[in-house]
Amino acid sequence: MSNLQQYPRVFSHIGISVPNIEKAIEFYKNVMGWYIIMNVTTVNEEQETAIGQMCIDVFGTGWKTFKIAHLSTGDRIGIELFEFPQNIKPQAEFEPYKTGIFHFCVQDPDVEGLAKKIVEAGGKQRMPIREYYPGEKPYRMVYMEDPFGNIIEIYSHSYELHYGAGAYQHDIS
Template sequence: MQQSVRGIDHIGITVPNIEEATRFLTEALGAELIYQSVSPQDKDLDNDAQQKTLRLVPGTVVKAVSMLKLQHGPGIELFEMQGPSQRGPLRANDFGLQHFAVYADDIDAALQRFADAGGEVFTAPQPLGFATEKGEGNCFCYGSTPWGSIVEFISRPSPMPYEHETPLRRWTP
């Protein structure tokens, strides 16, 4: 039987300034800009249609949209919008998607690159704490982008205990 869903194609992030966010993701994660769907100079975008399609608050204007790619994994679609009732990014205790995770072979180097680009690293890398995920060198760390989105860095070089219980495996880039 063919699966109807193969995996995550991209994640969407609304940012306050698309040029600054693109620069940050390029410097911090090695992302590359594939294309710009909407540029700040575009004047023919139907914002009413966008409001219906995305369920935006009336009066919201889509200023720019770009698609980036990481070396491996899903794309990152950036949106710059201006609207009458924008809120800050979600925290882990809020309902909804609250972070995305990137896999790093060298988590210390990845965190340094993230910090050098302007990200805030919350702690030093921590061992994966759930019993199902423990293993030599398996670790994670959270950080924040300049606009407040949360990014998790994870490294899993060792087999995990859950692998003894099921043939299913987590995806690793």
């Protein structure tokens, strides 16, 4: 056991598989405001380069090739977009009960405006915009879906503000 004090790790990036990387870049750039840090690159299954070796370690063999691009959010969180030729869209659109990541969340004080932009770009609004503390605090949220089937939650305020005040422990008497 180490004597080093534990500390909270910071988030580095998230990888998102999409059916069309060029359309995904356009959506995430124009709607979410994220910027490109590495343009679309084709990665081939081979063992001569470090990236080829790493991808074989991650994906195994038989994938042959895929496209990848890297974007960044305003707070420097990386977004890796992957387009695999053998991409399969899941049958069920939304399966939050299965173990694994089922959404990611972004923060925007204009929840309504961003939700509208997502819908106009081919996404879906999955629920009405809701308040955590109706009539008390302006903390709002909504679940959306991008044009590729990925679930995006939008918060009006920081995660700490939403939950630090005990959103689920609110006295309703």
